[in-house]
Amino acid sequence: MAHAYTPGLRVAKQTEVKKERRLPLKGEVLVKVGDRVKAETVVARTELPGNVQTVNVANKLSILPEDIERHMLVKVGDWVEEGQYIAESRSFFGLFKSRCTMPVSGTIESISDITGQVIVREKAIPVEVNAYVDGEVVELYENEGVMVRTVATFVQGIFGIGGESIGILEVVASGPDQPLKPELITPDHKGKIVLGGSLVTIEALRRAQEVGVRGIIAGGIGDADLRTILGYDLGVAITGSEEIGLTVVVTEGFGKMTMAHRTFDLLTSRQGMKTSISGATQIRAGVIRPEVVIPLDSTGRSEGGNDVEDAPSTGLAIGSHVRVIREPYFGRIGRVTALPPELQKLETEAMVRVLEVEFDDGTRATIPRANVELIEE
Amino acid sequence: MVDVNKDPNEIQTIIATDCGSTTTKAILIERRGHEYRLIVRGEAPTTVEAPFEDVTRGVLNAVAEVEDLTGRKFIKDDKIVHPRQGDFGTDLYVSTSSAGGGLQMMVAGVVKEMTAESAQRAALGAGAIVMDVIASNDQRQPHERIQRIRSLRPDMILLSGGVDGGTTTHVAELAELIAAADPKPRLGMAYSLPVIYAGNVDAREIVKDRLASKTSLTITENLRPVLERENLQPARLEIQKLFLEHVMMHAPGYKKLMEWTPVPIMPTPAAVGSIMQLIAREEKINVVGVDIGGATTDVFSVFGEVFNRTVSANLGMSYSISNVLAEAGVANILRWVPFDVEEGDLRNRIKNKMIRPTTIPQTLEELMIEQAIAREALRLAFEQHKLLAVGLKGVQQERTISDTFEQTESGATLVNMMELDILVGSGGVLSHAPRRVQAAFMLIDGFRPEGITQLAVDSIFMMPQLGVLAQVHPKAALEVFHKDCLIRLGTCIAPVGTAKPGDPCVEITLEMPDGSTETRSVRFGEMVLIPLDVSEKAKATIHPTRKFDVGAGKGKTIHTEVTGGVAGIIIDGRGRPLNLPEDKDERVKKLTEWNKALGVYPE
Numbered sequence: 001m002a003h004a005y006t007p008g009l010r011v012a013k014q015t016e017v018k019k020e021r022r023l024p025l026k027g028e029v030l031v032k033v034g035d036r037v038k039a040e041t042v043v044a045r046t047e048l049p050g051n052v053q054t055v056n057v058a059n060k061l062s063i064l065p066e067d068i069e070r071h072m073l074v075k076v077g078d079w080v081e082e083g084q085y086i087a088e089s090r091s092f093f094g095l096f097k098s099r100c101t102m103p104v105s106g107t108i109e110s111i112s113d114i115t116g117q118v119i120v121r122e123k124a125i126p127v128e129v130n131a132y133v134d135g136e137v138v139e140l141y142e143n144e145g146v147m148v149r150t151v152a153t154f155v156q157g158i159f160g161i162g163g164e165s166i167g168i169l170e171v172v173a174s175g176p177d178q179p180l181k182p183e184l185i186t187p188d189h190k191g192k193i194v195l196g197g198s199l200v201t202i203e204a205l206r207r208a209q210e211v212g213v214r215g216i217i218a219g220g221i222g223d224a225d226l227r228t229i230l231g232y233d234l235g236v237a238i239t240g241s242e243e244i245g246l247t248v249v250v251t252e253g254f255g256k257m258t259m260a261h262r263t264f265d266l267l268t269s270r271q272g273m274k275t276s277i278s279g280a281t282q283i284r285a286g287v288i289r290p291e292v293v294i295p296l297d298s299t300g301r302s303e304g305g306n307d308v309e310d311a312p313s314t315g316l317a318i319g320s321h322v323r324v325i326r327e328p329y330f331g332r333i334g335r336v337t338a339l340p341p342e343l344q345k346l347e348t349e350a351m352v353r354v355l356e357v358e359f360d361d362g363t364r365a366t367i368p369r370a371n372v373e374l375i376e377e
Numbered sequence: 378m379v380d381v382n383k384d385p386n387e388i389q390t391i392i393a394t395d396c397g398s399t400t401t402k403a404i405l406i407e408r409r410g411h412e413y414r415l416i417v418r419g420e421a422p423t424t425v426e427a428p429f430e431d432v433t434r435g436v437l438n439a440v441a442e443v444e445d446l447t448g449r450k451f452i453k454d455d456k457i458v459h460p461r462q463g464d465f466g467t468d469l470y471v472s473t474s475s476a477g478g479g480l481q482m483m484v485a486g487v488v489k490e491m492t493a494e495s496a497q498r499a500a501l502g503a504g505a506i507v508m509d510v511i512a513s514n515d516q517r518q519p520h521e522r523i524q525r526i527r528s529l530r531p532d533m534i535l536l537s538g539g540v541d542g543g544t545t546t547h548v549a550e551l552a553e554l555i556a557a558a559d560p561k562p563r564l565g566m567a568y569s570l571p572v573i574y575a576g577n578v579d580a581r582e583i584v585k586d587r588l589a590s591k592t593s594l595t596i597t598e599n600l601r602p603v604l605e606r607e608n609l610q611p612a613r614l615e616i617q618k619l620f621l622e623h624v625m626m627h628a629p630g631y632k633k634l635m636e637w638t639p640v641p642i643m644p645t646p647a648a649v650g651s652i653m654q655l656i657a658r659e660e661k662i663n664v665v666g667v668d669i670g671g672a673t674t675d676v677f678s679v680f681g682e683v684f685n686r687t688v689s690a691n692l693g694m695s696y697s698i699s700n701v702l703a704e705a706g707v708a709n710i711l712r713w714v715p716f717d718v719e720e721g722d723l724r725n726r727i728k729n730k731m732i733r734p735t736t737i738p739q740t741l742e743e744l745m746i747e748q749a750i751a752r753e754a755l756r757l758a759f760e761q762h763k764l765l766a767v768g769l770k771g772v773q774q775e776r777t778i779s780d781t782f783e784q785t786e787s788g789a790t791l792v793n794m795m796e797l798d799i800l801v802g803s804g805g806v807l808s809h810a811p812r813r814v815q816a817a818f819m820l821i822d823g824f825r826p827e828g829i830t831q832l833a834v835d836s837i838f839m840m841p842q843l844g845v846l847a848q849v850h851p852k853a854a855l856e857v858f859h860k861d862c863l864i865r866l867g868t869c870i871a872p873v874g875t876a877k878p879g880d881p882c883v884e885i886t887l888e889m890p891d892g893s894t895e896t897r898s899v900r901f902g903e904m905v906l907i908p909l910d911v912s913e914k915a916k917a918t919i920h921p922t923r924k925f926d927v928g929a930g931k932g933k934t935i936h937t938e939v940t941g942g943v944a945g946i947i948i949d950g951r952g953r954p955l956n957l958p959e960d961k962d963e964r965v966k967k968l969t970e971w972n973k974a975l976g977v978y979p980e
Contacts (some may be wrong), residue, residue, distance in 0.1 A: 052557045053574075054519040065546070109557060114549040114583055117519075120556045159732045221726035235700030236691055237731050253732060255725040283696055283732060326736040327726065327743055348744040349811035349979055352737065369737045 009156040009251075009289060009373070011263050017152045018138070018294055021129050021143035024048065032139050037131040037148060039166045039276050044129045044145045050122035054102055058116020060100045061089040065116030072118075081105045086118065132164055133276045134295040148219055153270055153294040155251070155263055157217070160279030160290025161230070161239045162247035165193065167214040169267065169294065170273040173197035176264035179256065180218050182207035189213050193275045195267050199256040200248065202228050208246055215247040215277045217267065217292060220257035220346065240280025240288075247279040249290040257331050260375065270294045315374075322357060322372040329367060333375065334359040385850050388468040390461055392443070392451060393842035394436050395645055395859060396423055396474040396634075398672070401432075403439035404842050405447065406857055413853035415861035418837055419443040424630070431630035433637075436472070457637050469850070470638050473841040474631070475645035480504055481618050483531040485511040485555070487538040487547040491769075492576065495601045496537040498765065499575070499609040501686050503616035505533075506673070508690075511554070513538075513547045519554060519563030526558035532624045534560070534570065534592075535612060536584065539577030541602045548580040552587035562623070569593045571619045575600040576613040595619065607769060613647075620644060640849050646675050646686060648844030654684045654944040655847050657856065662798035665824065667755060668838065669804035671695035671734055674754055676762035680791045685766035689758040694751060694806045695734030702727050703754040703812050712957050713749035713822065715968035716742065741978060744811070748819055751806040755823025763790045785952060794827040794953075795873070795928055801863065803835040814906070814944040814975050817866040821947065825955050827873045828928035829919070831940055832866040832947075865911050867942030872925035875956070876901040882924045882950040887939070888916040898948040904971040907948070909941030927950070947975065 021302055027046020057072070058065045071087045074080055080102045087100040099256060106120040131137075135150030139168045170192045180196025182203040190211055196204070196218035202225035227233050229244055251259050275294045282288040316322075320336045338356035345351055346368065353369045391406040391413075402422045405416045419442025424435035428541055433455075440451050450465050451457055458466030470711045482505040487492030489512035500507050508529045511522050526534075534555060538548040555572065562570045572592040574584045581596055588594045598611040625631040635642060643651070649666065653841060657664045657679035666677040672693040677686045691700040707720050714723075726746060728737065738744040765788050800820055802808075807816040817832050826832075839862045847854035882901040888894055890913045899905050909915055917939045923932035939946055951971075958964040972978055 049559070052520055052523045054557075110553065112549065112553055115546055115553060117550065117553065119553065121557075159728075222721060223728045224721055226728075233699070233703035234728075235703045236697055237699070253725075254728040255722075281732075283734060325733045326729070326739060328740055330729070346739055347741050347979075348738055350737065350744075350809070351811075368737050368739055371739060373733075 009158060010154060011156070011260070011266060011375070012154045013266060014151060014296060015154050017133065017135075017150050017295075019132055019135075019148045019150075019152050019293075020141075020145065021131060021148060022141065023129055023143075024127060026143040027127070029140060029143065029146060031131075031137050031146060033137050033146075035137045037135060037137060039131055039134050039274070041131045042128045043131050043137070043148070046127050047124035048127055050106060050124050052109070053106070053120045053122065055086070055100065055103060055118045055120060056116060057111075057118050058099050061087060061098050063089050063116070066113045067110060068113050068116050068118075072111060075366070076108050076111060078108045079106070080108060080120070132166070132278075133293050134274060150293070150295040152296055153292075155217075155267065155292040157236060157249040157251045157281075157290035157292070158253055159221075159237065159239075160247065160249045160277075160281050161226070161242045162215070162244055162279040163240050163242075164276065164278045164280075165214040165247040166274070166276050167191055167193040169193050169195060169270055169273055171195045171263075171268050171271045173218075176219065176259040176261055180204045180216065185211055185213060187211055193217065193277055195264075197264070198258045200250075201225060205229050205244075205246075205248070209244065213246055213348040215249065215275075215279075217249045217251065217277065219250070219259035220255050221250050221251040222256075223246065223254050226254075237281055237283040239282075240278070242279070247277050249277055249279055249292060253325070253329060260333065262375070267292070316369070316372075321361045322355075323375055324357070324365075324367055324371060325373050326371040329359075329365055332359050334365075338365065339369075379448035379896070384701070384851060387500050388850060390467045391469045391471070391472070391850070391853060392440060392457060392467045392473045393846055393847065394434065394439060395841040396425075396432055396472065396649075397645065398425075398475055399423055401435035401439045402837070402842070403436070403443050403822075404837075404839060405443050406846075406853060408853075412860070413856045415839070415857050417443055417446040418839075419446060419605050419782040420793065425628060429629075431633075433630045433633050434531065436634065437503060449687065451772070455497065457638075461867060463705060469846075471640045471842070471845045471849070472634060472638055473643045473645045473648040473845045474625070475504075480616075480624060480644050481506050481508055481532045482535060482616070483507070483509050483511065483526065483529060483533075484535045485551045487513050487544060489672060491604070492537045492539065492601045494765070495607050495609065495614075495769075496535050497577070498607070498685065499537075499600050499612040500535050501688065501765070502609060502647070502650060502684065503613040503620075504647030504650070504686075505616065506688050506690050506760075511551065513550060519978075520711075522554050522559055523558045523907060524554060526560050530561060531570075531979075532562060533616065533619055534572045534881040535616065536574050537600050537612075539580060539599075540604055541578050541599055543577055543579075545577060545580040548576050549583045549587065552580075552584045556587045556591050562602070562627075565906070571595065571623045573597060573612060573619065575613050575615070580611055593623070615640070617644065617647060620820075633838055640845060643841075643845045643848070645841045646677075648841045649675070650677055650684055650686050650844070652844035652847050653679055654682075654842050655682075655851060655855065656858065658682060663793075663796050664799050664801065665759075665792070665797055666801040666835075666840070667758065667820075669751065669754060669758070669802070669806055672697050676803075678757050678766055678792055680766070680781075680793060680796065683791055685762070685791065687758070687762040687765050689761050692754045694747070694754065695730060695803070696735075697731075698727055698750060699731040700967050701750050701754045701757065704757055706734070710753050712964060713752050713968070714746055715972060716745070717961075717965070718742075718746070731864065734940065745978070747806065748810070748815060751819050752822045755819065759824055763792045766791045792827065794830075797826060797830050797927075799824055799831040800824055803834045803838045805974070807834050808836045808838070811979065813866055813942075814947075815977055817869070817942075817944040817947060818971075818975060818977055820866075821869055821871070821949060822955075825871075825953060826869050827953050828926075829869055829935070829937060829939065830869050830871070832869055832942065832944070832946065833863040834866060835862055836864050865940065867909065867944040867946055868939045869947045869949055870917075870927065870939070871921060871951075871953060872921045872927050873953040874921075874925040874931065875952040875954075876922075876924050878902040880924075882925055882952070883919060883921045883927065883948065885920075885948060886918040887946065889913075897948065899948050901952060902967070903948075903950040903951055904974045905948040905950065906945050906975045908945040909939070911942050913941040914938050915941070915946070944975075
């Protein structure tokens with residue numbers, strides 16, 4: 001248990017952000033190193049092999065599978081349009097003809113004389129990858145994609161849904177403890193990314209969908225509301241492919257959770273700026289956290305040259321700023337006042353490593369080290 | 378390289394590691410006098426992923442902790458030293474691995490309930506996670522099956538189908554689907570996907586023709602040569618061989634790790650299966666084991682020497698905790714919570730654990746909720762296990778006149794709780810429960826043992842290392858298993874049957890080791906604990922009332938010996954099937970009463 005503390009989520013005012021933009025399969029890269037790109041710029045393109053359909057020709061023509069070859073009107077590799085005849089059989093001295101048509105347009109991939117089936121591959125599916133953030137291409141992976149670099153305000157969330165979205169950041173909550181109510185969302189927010197406070201409710205999500213909001217950033221979301229908007233109970237925290245029409249990034253957790261002041265203040269200071277967000281979350285091995293990236297100028301180069309603030313992780317120490325991430329002090333923020341080395345007994349009787357913390361209001365508490373996360377500064 | 382063929386008695390020192398997906402655990406075993414014992418254990422984070430991307434780093438770190446704890450040296454120049462030179466190094470190094478998500482497979486067979494199910498058992502027994510089962514009669518359209526194969530990207534596919542001399546057409550169809558999907562392996566874009574064919578011998582040429590050019594095809598014996606018999610071992614061995622040759626070789630650092638050990642690296646669950654089979658065979662007992670982790674829950678059983686293993690890939694206590702809620706439903710979790718909690722609150726707590734999986738319960742209420750969820754995770758995983766640990770389906774059974782009234786179907790579950798001798802639990806929520814009796818109670822509620830069953834936990838989950846060690850040194854593996862591996866919790870006595878609350882259920886007389894006698898009459902709906910220490914045994918006379926059965930039949934008395942443990946002898950008078958009161962207040966009252974009777978939580 002020596003290393004039992006959660007490294008904090010990053011909240012950086014200005015930092016270098018590098019994004020790998022890769023295709024799922026090899027393809028064509030459309031930009032080169034040194035190019036300045038917009039978030040919307042398509043940087044690479046490919047085609048995924050089309051879907052596969054099967055046609056049971058032997059069945060349709062009432063012939064034996066081994067006879068299929070002599071009834072085929074097309075051969076492997078041919079491109080055939082939907083509705084075109086691909087096989088025919090004649091019976092009763094050639095007077096009656098049965099024919100088999102193509103169910104979809106595609107290429108004949110195989111003809112089997114054992115199963116009597118023909119496998120058809122539909123047209124390839126084009127796939128494009130955009131730059132996701134305004135910035136500069138700094139690396140090229142041949143036939144696969146690029147690395148885009150920018151200098152940006154960068155905030156990691158704890159949980160999100162929906163894929164990547166790009167829009168102008170609009171602060172609608174008056175404070176980090178204010179829930180995002182539906183009446184706060186207006187038609188003016190169409191195409192924008194909206195900053196709420198402590199909680200996004202189902203009513204607000206519905207309203208955002210109606211209006212055409214691209215993304216929501218909030219402190220918390222109720223699990224019951226999450227289930228309603230998704231239409232199912234989320235079993236495992238692997239998200240990013242939900243199709244609900246917008247992206248949601250939650251910074252603190254489930255339930256009503258005041259957004260950390262620092263996060264709220266930082267995002268508020270970026271009001272009106274172009275913002276890229278992603279809801280993709282994966283908690284298991286190879287952690288992916290949702291994120292908010294706000295490039296600081298349109299080229300991705302910071303005005304101040306190299307004054308990039310990067311927060312090195314220093315580990316837990318006396319004076320560290322921490323957030324409690326489990327009941328009974330969930331969401332509270334304080335400073336570490338002691339790190340006793342010996343194991344201590346909790347109310348549950350478990351013997352664990354603890355730390356002592358002083359909250360912002362001056363009260364103190366003893367918390368298992370596993371139940372805090374560092375607020376990286 | 379260590380000569381594993383040398384006299385096993387010459388082996389004094391053994392290091393065994395298990396590279397899990399998050400932690401690498403090392404144990405040091407040494408020969409002390411005439412027996413092998415566990416000396417210490419060390420652990421370190423697994424280093425398969427960035428920034429290290431070399432599994433041996435984590436292995437060396439875990440072994441370095443063993444060095445720190447013993448003051449001995451095992452590592453030189455970033456290598457485990459063997460053979461041993463005096464006090465330096467080890468005689469034998471072995472390892473298991475489930476890092477990088479373990480072995481993920483798809484299986485295919487002709488009939489879902491027959492060859493496809495046999496293929497699934499073969500894959501699970503070899504330690505794989507089965508991502509999907511494709512069968513000619515699985516009700517899916519061919520293009521849906523192809524789509525599925527393409528999107529899942531398994532590490533390997535096992536194709537079976539047809540008894541020898543049976544259908545070749547359906548096998549060809551499956552082979553054509555796989556070829557059309559042109560699947561790519563999960564790791565290493567550059568190599569072709571391993572496919573094992575273990576079906577109808579007559580279809581071998583057809584399969585070769587369809588798949589040899591597109592995949593890395595291996596052909597082995599039919600896993601269901603006739604309907605009446607499974608032949609799973611050749612396919613299992615082939616899976617493990619390919620796991621090493623293909624999957625492991627592409628996982629970062631494994632090539633190096635494989636050079637360190639003279640024994641093939643085993644998938645962790647396969648090693649657990651191996652030690653459990655050894656114990657069941659040696660002691661002629663039936664065993665059920667469970668390992669409940671953060672993401673997955675594995676259940677193993679050996680009944681009448683038939684080994685089965687299932688993995689519930691999405692039932693666990695952290696990453697997958699939310700899925701326990703989704704599968705069990707809120708009401709089923711709340712029924713184990715001995716206080717009032719709102720549904721919305723429970724949901725949020727569970728999701729918060731999912732997104733912050735390393736947190737631990739600080740309050741008693743949080744602990745009770747976590748243990749309630751564990752009960753449901755165990756119950757669901759065991760239900761899935763019982764569905765797969767079955768006799769062969771589709772087999773004609775010989776029936777005599779006396780069987781006429783007994784409507785047993787083929788494919789009935791092999792899991793007979795009354796015949797179960799020992800139930801072994803492992804995994805954080807069981808092993809780290811602050812009071813051992815909590816682990817015992819979770820096992821009882823999750824598995825519902827019947828009659829007389831011993832309970833134990835493998836506190837540090839040493840079974841994987843002992844399983845791989847058993848391949849080359851069964852004596853050392855068995856000795857350590859008996860002396861150091863299990864923490865005996867005690868014995869559960871659970872009469873089967875129901876009655877009205879408060880009716881007499883069972884009377885038990887124990888002749889204690891100190892010569893005293895203890896007699897307890899237990900009423901229906903009661904839980905009773907009689908302390909009996911670890912390694913102590915008591916002669917027991919168990920007399921159930923006429924509505925209850927403890928193994929000999931309703932109302933039949935049993936004379937036996939019961940084994941103690943850190944919890945003691947638990948008499949579960951709640952009956953089987955186990956039903957909790959429907960009324961919430963009544964249920965909370967009963968839960969509180971049972972917890973108090975067993976001393977489960979602090980007052």
